[in-house]
Amino acid sequence: MASNRIVSWGNEKIEWSDDLLLNMEAEDDDHREMFALMNQIFSTARLGADMVTQAVADLCLFTREHFAREEHRMERTGYPDRDAHRYDHEYLIFQLDVLIERLMISGPDHVAEELVDLLRRWLCDHILTVDAAFAEYLREKVREG
Numbered sequence: 359m360a361s362n363r364i365v366s367w368g369n370e371k372i373e374w375s376d377d378l379l380l381n382m383e384a385e386d387d388d389h390r391e392m393f394a395l396m397n398q399i400f401s402t403a404r405l406g407a408d409m410v411t412q413a414v415a416d417l418c419l420f421t422r423e424h425f426a427r428e429e430h431r432m433e434r435t436g437y438p439d440r441d442a443h444r445y446d447h448e449y450l451i452f453q454l455d456v457l458i459e460r461l462m463i464s465g466p467d468h469v470a471e472e473l474v475d476l477l478r479r480w481l482c483d484h485i486l487t488v489d490a491a492f493a494e495y496l497r498e499k500v501r502e503g
């Protein structure tokens with residue numbers, strides 16, 4: 359039954375791990391906040407479609423802001439892989455937008471699994487690989503002076 363699925367979805371949690379730290383204060387703070395907003399989605403699952411939609415929209419807004427900050431920093435520091443990194447951001451936003459649209463049309467039940475999967479897989483993977491590479495570039499730059 360649909361409502362049962364929402365309740366079990368409400369039990370999801372994506373744990374923050376210090377393995378995700380990049381040792382860049384602003385980025386790490388943003389990433390932590392994104393995890394908090396993801397978990398907000400899961401904890402609102404039992405409160406109904408409107409709350410879920412609002413929580414997803416909150417995550418989406420913050421994620422866009424975070425990406426803009428990161429992209430600005432890549433630009434400023436002349437990061438050579440910034441185009442590929444930006445593409446990765448755009449692709450996530452695109453996927454989130456599609457899911458939000460489907461969520462509004464069909465309700466959270468129908469997108470719950472995909473959303474959990476997308477966030478867990480994408481966010482951790484992106485931070486651990488793409489963001490980590492940028493962090494390494496910045497550290498290298500500092501070392502070189």
Ligand SMILES: [Fe+2]
Pocket residue numbers: 428443447484488489
């Ligand atoms: Fe990024």
Ligand SMILES: [Fe+2]
Pocket residue numbers: 385389424428485489
């Ligand atoms: Fe990031």
